[in-house]
Amino acid sequence: MTRQEQETAVKAAVSLGEAFRRGRNDERLGRAMDEAARQNPWFTEESLQSAISEWGRLLNEEEINRWVSAYALPREKKDVALVLAGNIPLVGLHDILSVYLSGHRALIKPSSSDTALINYAAEHLMTANPAMAANIEITAVPAKGVDAVIATGSDNTARYFEQYFKDIPALIRRSRASVAVVSEETTDEDLSLLAGDIMKYFGMGCRSISLVFLPAGFDIRRLIRALEPYHGYISHHKYVNNYDYQRAMYSMTGGHGVYDTGFLILAPGDTLRPPLGALSYEYYDNPERPARFVMENASGIQCVAWEGFPGGVRFGMCQSPGLTDYADGEDTMAFLSSLA
Known part of the structure; x- marks a missing residue:
């Protein structure tokens, strides 16, 4: 060429x-x-x-x-x-x-x-x-x-x-899946942007946030309120089938710390790929905890919504990659250029 x-x-x-x-x-x-x-x-x-x-x-x-x-x-x-x-x-x-x-x-x-x-x-x-x-x-x-x-x-x-x-x-x-880290400085406007990163495309993309780290003492009701604009997903017949199933499963286990928003289950734990209709969350005392998790699970993480973290992006940007934001971190153009 x-x-x-x-x-x-x-x-x-x-x-x-x-x-x-x-x-x-x-x-x-x-x-x-x-x-x-x-x-x-x-x-x-x-x-x-x-x-x-x-x-x-x-x-x-x-x-x-x-x-x-x-x-x-x-x-x-x-x-x-x-x-x-x-x-x-x-x-x-x-x-x-x-x-x-x-x-x-x-x-x-x-x-x-x-x-x-x-x-x-x-x-x-x-x-x-x-x-x-x-x-x-x-x-x-x-x-x-x-x-x-x-x-x-x-x-x-x-x-x-x-x-x-x-x-x-x-x-x-x-x-792959994606992770977000909320801090004590995170505003409600930030959480609204994060909600888009979580719910856009029904959470089915590799850049969809599936695990959120929250600072100890964080009022999780703030996150639930930010997610509320996506309540309409409950009218989608395929999504609601997944949500209803997850609600039934979590109801039977009676897990502590499970929140049912009426359209999304928030479940405690660091599961990177929760089932569709559920979101994992975990509280942290020290930012070293989410940083260590991201580094230890880098091979399974696509996007990190954590401004200031190396390679991290602002809330609201996970679903808006640039042309050089390659899937799996593998430079597609370099691979193609190397073909002899």
Whole structure:
């Protein structure tokens, strides 16, 4: 890939960002959103709008050029298989753009949970830049005979991917969760931002906060009040089934310190991946406790909402990653640049 070819690819990505910023005013995107909602009941209008808005924010010429200019162009084009996740809308788009903008050929296996939007994005890039349309292909099964693979899945599927693609360069991602640390200085406004980090996309993203550390003596009712705007989730039939099940389970165990908000269970403990419909929390006396937990569990943590902590972000930012906030902390563009 030459720099000139990369510039045309960047323009295609910018065009996709412009479509995202138009939202439902873009007729083709609106149809894809409708189809995505029919395919996956978790993809509510709120979730779709949120994901599309985030991508519209990111895909501008300045941001994209700042991102790609930091990497050397590969010496030759490689076929890269992409096995995408589908837990939140467009979660696999970053991998597609990484391969496309690095000049390789992307053979994309979308998740069955997110085909409409991924197909829309792929087709938009091909239409916007016909000269590189052959660099994008949608496949029904994970491709073999490729030069490299980027695959995302659960811990169990990751082991399968490692075996399936054992003979080629592979970037395999596993399940991750995110953590927040509240301090004595945390305001109610901060807690409202944290509530979004917890509840956005029904808490199904790897960047969704699933464990909150609270300072000793903290009034947990403040957090419960901050979560209240998401009470409407109880009307979502799939979410309420999960919540009702968790409420029944915790009711039978009669656990001390369990709070039922009416739409989310707050359960004491440091479980990093509580079930859907539940949030883990733990009180700490010394900030060394959450710091030690984060360091000891770094391989399973995606985002740390703790301003001032190395690599931490402010409340409200976990669900708004930048182009260089790579999944699992693995630099996708560096991996692609290294392919010889």
